[in-house]
Amino acid sequence: MSRLFRTATSPHVTTSNSVTRVMMTVFLALIPGIATYVWLFGWGVVINILFAILVALVCEGGMLWLRKRPLKPFLSDGSAVVTATLLALTIPPLSPWWITLIGVGFAIIVGKHLYGGLGYNPFNPAMLGYVLLLVSFPREMTSWLPVITFSQHPLDFTQSLSYILGGHLPPGLTIDALSEATPLDSLKNNLRQGNTIAEIRAQLGLDDATSRMLSIIPIFGNFGGKGWEWVNFAYLLGGLFLIWRRIIGWQIPVAMLASLAGMSLIFYGVNGNAYVSPMFHLFAGATMLGAFFIATDPVTAATSVQGRLVYGAGIGILVYIIRVWGGYPDAVAFSVLLMNMTVPLIDARFKPRVFGHLK
Amino acid sequence: MTDADLFSTRRLWRFHGGVHPPQHKRESNDQPVLKAELPGRLTLPLHQHIGAPAEPIVEVGDLVLKGQRIAKAKGYVSAPLHAPTSGRIIDIGDYPVPHPSGLSAPCIVIEADGEDRWIDREPIADYLSLEPSELRNRIRDAGIVGLGGAGFPSYIKMNPGGGKVIETLILNGAECEPYITCDDALMRRQADEIIGGMNIVRHALQARECLIAIEDNKPEAIAAMRAAIEGMEGVEVVPVPTLYPEGGEKQLVKVLTGKEVPTDSLCASVGVVGTNVGTAAAVYHAVHHGTPLISRLVTITGDGVGRPRNLEVLIGTRMDELITSCLGDLAKIERIIMGGPMMGFSMSRADLPVIKTTNCVLALHRESAPTHTAMPCIRCGACADSCPINLLPQQIYWYSKFRDLERVQEYNLFDCIECGCCSYVCPSHIPLVHYFRYAKGDIWIKEREKEKADLARRRHDSRQARIEREKAEAAALRAQKRAALEASKAAAGAADTRKTEVEAAMKRAESRRQAAMDQAETQRQKAQARVRPDAAKDEVKEALKATKETPSAEQPPEQQAGNEEKDA
Ligand code: SF4
Ligand code: SF4
Numbered sequence: 001m002s003r004l005f006r007t008a009t010s011p012h013v014t015t016s017n018s019v020t021r022v023m024m025t026v027f028l029a030l031i032p033g034i035a036t037y038v039w040l041f042g043w044g045v046v047i048n049i050l051f052a053i054l055v056a057l058v059c060e061g062g063m064l065w066l067r068k069r070p071l072k073p074f075l076s077d078g079s080a081v082v083t084a085t086l087l088a089l090t091i092p093p094l095s096p097w098w099i100t101l102i103g104v105g106f107a108i109i110v111g112k113h114l115y116g117g118l119g120y121n122p123f124n125p126a127m128l129g130y131v132l133l134l135v136s137f138p139r140e141m142t143s144w145l146p147v148i149t150f151s152q153h154p155l156d157f158t159q160s161l162s163y164i165l166g167g168h169l170p171p172g173l174t175i176d177a178l179s180e181a182t183p184l185d186s187l188k189n190n191l192r193q194g195n196t197i198a199e200i201r202a203q204l205g206l207d208d209a210t211s212r213m214l215s216i217i218p219i220f221g222n223f224g225g226k227g228w229e230w231v232n233f234a235y236l237l238g239g240l241f242l243i244w245r246r247i248i249g250w251q252i253p254v255a256m257l258a259s260l261a262g263m264s265l266i267f268y269g270v271n272g273n274a275y276v277s278p279m280f281h282l283f284a285g286a287t288m289l290g291a292f293f294i295a296t297d298p299v300t301a302a303t304s305v306q307g308r309l310v311y312g313a314g315i316g317i318l319v320y321i322i323r324v325w326g327g328y329p330d331a332v333a334f335s336v337l338l339m340n341m342t343v344p345l346i347d348a349r350f351k352p353r354v355f356g357h358l359k
Numbered sequence: 360m361t362d363a364d365l366f367s368t369r370r371l372w373r374f375h376g377g378v379h380p381p382q383h384k385r386e387s388n389d390q391p392v393l394k395a396e397l398p399g400r401l402t403l404p405l406h407q408h409i410g411a412p413a414e415p416i417v418e419v420g421d422l423v424l425k426g427q428r429i430a431k432a433k434g435y436v437s438a439p440l441h442a443p444t445s446g447r448i449i450d451i452g453d454y455p456v457p458h459p460s461g462l463s464a465p466c467i468v469i470e471a472d473g474e475d476r477w478i479d480r481e482p483i484a485d486y487l488s489l490e491p492s493e494l495r496n497r498i499r500d501a502g503i504v505g506l507g508g509a510g511f512p513s514y515i516k517m518n519p520g521g522g523k524v525i526e527t528l529i530l531n532g533a534e535c536e537p538y539i540t541c542d543d544a545l546m547r548r549q550a551d552e553i554i555g556g557m558n559i560v561r562h563a564l565q566a567r568e569c570l571i572a573i574e575d576n577k578p579e580a581i582a583a584m585r586a587a588i589e590g591m592e593g594v595e596v597v598p599v600p601t602l603y604p605e606g607g608e609k610q611l612v613k614v615l616t617g618k619e620v621p622t623d624s625l626c627a628s629v630g631v632v633g634t635n636v637g638t639a640a641a642v643y644h645a646v647h648h649g650t651p652l653i654s655r656l657v658t659i660t661g662d663g664v665g666r667p668r669n670l671e672v673l674i675g676t677r678m679d680e681l682i683t684s685c686l687g688d689l690a691k692i693e694r695i696i697m698g699g700p701m702m703g704f705s706m707s708r709a710d711l712p713v714i715k716t717t718n719c720v721l722a723l724h725r726e727s728a729p730t731h732t733a734m735p736c737i738r739c740g741a742c743a744d745s746c747p748i749n750l751l752p753q754q755i756y757w758y759s760k761f762r763d764l765e766r767v768q769e770y771n772l773f774d775c776i777e778c779g780c781c782s783y784v785c786p787s788h789i790p791l792v793h794y795f796r797y798a799k800g801d802i803w804i805k806e807r808e809k810e811k812a813d814l815a816r817r818r819h820d821s822r823q824a825r826i827e828r829e830k831a832e833a834a835a836l837r838a839q840k841r842a843a844l845e846a847s848k849a850a851a852g853a854a855d856t857r858k859t860e861v862e863a864a865m866k867r868a869e870s871r872r873q874a875a876m877d878q879a880e881t882q883r884q885k886a887q888a889r890v891r892p893d894a895a896k897d898e899v900k901e902a903l904k905a906t907k908e909t910p911s912a913e914q915p916p917e918q919q920a921g922n923e924e925k926d927a
Contacts, residue, residue, distance in 0.1 A: 011779030119735030
């Protein structure tokens with residue numbers, strides 16, 4: 001008899017695709033957004049990201065070790081890196097180190113591993129971490145920076161590092177003096193005070209030179225929120241790259257953006273003085289990051305094509321509702337988490353028509 | 360040939376999903392087709408097709424001629440077997456056969472005498488004068504089964520039954536599996552024979568049109584087949600875009616006709632019959648030359664062989680001999696696969712015989728037969744996007760992993776054709792198909808157990824009922840006797856006594872008749888358990904099941920899935 005061969009199950013070929021490659025492509029697609037973010041808001045962003053990744057890897061390794069899982073395949077799958085980066089991108093650029101530590105630690109340990117690790121978590125871990133931070137540390141989490149051109153004291157890399165790690169600012173500066181509300185936030189405050197959009201535009205829509213002179217931070221940029229419009233635009237580009245590379249499907253982003261635009265169009269059309277335009281909603285806050293990078297997290301999103309459309313549309317609608325009538329200026333995290341809860345229902349309801357199953 | 364020639368004006372449809380694995384067709388296609396050497400010994404498994412195994416009609420020691428029938432078809436869904444060369448029967452018994460289970464099965468072993476002497480063959484001079492049923496019988500007697508891989512007896516396909524009208528006969532030359540080129544080679548070399556066979560099948564089916572589907576990665580085959588149908592009516596060569604698994608029968612029907620074959624139905628239900636090009640050529644030889652199916656083209660390929668090529672091989676030839684003849688070093692080969700890399704199964708040994716459905720022997724070195732550690736499912740949906748049946752493999756996987764056999768069926772596990780697209784694209788390298796086969800096996804076992812239990816319960820119930828009835832009858836009889844006795848005592852009239860006696864005798868006869876009927880009923884039930892009225896259909900079903908991997912012989916998926924998380 002000839003020798004024996006080891007048998008294996010078909011198919012005997014696979015693509016060279018891997019979880020690591022998927023995650024690294026996502027990371028790659030974030031780079032334009034990150035670069036724009038750094039360009040407009042300073043070095044704190046980079047420090048946050050790097051520190052968040054470090055924390056994530058340590059937590060991931062620790063949890064794997066505790067759960068007696070092999071370290072190498074899971075540490076190198078890139079999922080912790082992506083979670084950490086996404087979370088770091090949602091916290092203010094000058095956040096003390098412990099903010100990142102708590103947020104990322106919670107995301108990885110509770111949001112991911114206590115649910116069973118990669119693939120088993122029902123909620124988007126980064127968003128869980130973010131929401132924990134937002135409700136626990138509202139002051140730190142709302143101390144955003146103005147766009148560098150409007151900042152009277154832009155911090156350089158070392159200064160940012162020294163604040164993030166040690167809480168030291170250059171003499172004479174306080175974090176309150178440095179920080180500013182985001183466009184979405186100040187819009188909300190202004191509307192609450194009874195100002196109309198026209199009035200806000202008149203006050204805060206000055207040209208850059210004048211507003212700098214009067215040290216006013218504008219809300220409106222060229223087409224979206226001041227400064228944030230470009231960050232959103234860069235995320236949009238990265239997102240399109242992901243769709244092109246077939247890392248994500250088009251359904252969730254398209255449904256989410258369309259429903260958000262649709263909602264805002266209706267209200268803007270009814271009363272343009274109390275509600276801002278769809279463009280503003282699309283290009284402010286975390287809209288694009290949410291649409292292409294957060295809502296599309298495959299683990300926690302709906303699966304079928306129709307299911308994804310419903311899921312994405314739900315997020316878009318919730319974002320609008322919370323932004324306009326809710327207690328928080330932005331709403332991507334809450335909306336995503338809320339829709340995460342509906343995924344089992346959506347998945348059970350929307351199944352594709354199977355080949356050969358005619359009506 | 361220009362690109363424009365690859366297009367046809369015909370409207371084509373699409374099926375969902377599909378993948379483009381690397382083709383690797385060049386390797387074996389670059390070499391001319393050769394006849395494999397006549398082996399010294401041939402091993403012929405009795406079960407090379409879907410249906411019941413053939414039944415030997417020779418005995419050890421018999422001398423047989425090439426083409427002589429050595430085993431007969433058993434039942435409707437079955438196929439006979441013929442001696443591929445002349446020689447002596449040296450054994451009839453269990454030998455290892457190429458089957459996913461890796462088990463042995465009954466085989467007839469022939470020692471070749473080297474003379475290759477033919478039996479007298481009876482070609483059919485004019486098949487058009489034959490009744491379709493007679494033609495079908497000829498094809499059955501030639502042992503022809505689907506050569507594309509499934510091995511379904513061809514004569515059954517040619518008999519759609521129920522007065523069904525067959526609009527379209529599809530000749531399947533898609534050959535969408537990577538590496539395999541035997542159909543391509545056949546179309547380039549023997550286009551006329553294929554067309555000849557097609558005409559015969561068309562006549563038997565009375566099909567209106569014939570479509571010859573060839574993937575557009577085979578321009579030479581397309582040209583050769585086009586040349587062969589020059590001037591024929593109602594026949595068209597249709598180049599179809601290369602996309603795995605287009606060669607799947609129902610997928611191809613969809614692409615060519617836009618018709619979706621309902622699940623659980625055959626293509627004939629939408630007026631289409633599909634036949635592999637190799638099968639058509641075999642039909643041609645059976646009718647025009649009286650040659651039974653005793654050889655076929657086999658692609659010997661993969662980086663494990665030095666000179667990949669197509670060989671014309673006698674059924675029963677050992678695969679390792681073929682590999683060696685193509686300069687393959689068995690010591691360096693990591694994996695041997697019968698069939699293509701997407702749906703073929705890997706074998707634990709190489710000394711297995713080529714059977715009627717062996718279209719390819721794929722020998723891979725370690726580098727091209729990677730084993731991945733499975734990661735958890737990240738629900739990316741790539742599998743669902745690639746599934747030609749539009750299933751949700753990630754959901755089926757999830758539920759089969761937790762042995763939720765009801766849910767997997769809700770998600771239509773049984774529609775899965777095990778094409779492997781989902782496993783192919785999965786970034787987590789989860790052996791999805793393996794899980795699906797395993798789940799199917801589990802369900803079949805459960806069902807069989809349930810059937811058995813049902814039958815036992817029915818039997819028990821009817822026995823119980825019979826006992827009750829007998830008791831009641833006996834009681835009634837006793838009461839009657841008593842009454843009769845009393846009555847006779849009272850009346851003491853002879854006529855009356857006689858009457859009661861007659862009555863009693865009638866009663867006895869009646870109760871005997873009842874008992875006999877009961878017995879008949881039990882026997883009928885017993886018989887029914889063995890052969891039900893729809894036995895033929897069941898047999899097909901059973902056979903279909905049997906051809907799938909035998910679950911018990913397999914490793915549970917968890918062991919293959921490596922470090923994948925099992926808790927959650
Ligand atoms: S392709 Fe693999 S990882 Fe992606 S959803 Fe399907 S099974 Fe899960
Ligand atoms: S193997 Fe089954 S589930 Fe996977 S792609 Fe093919 S038909 Fe779909």
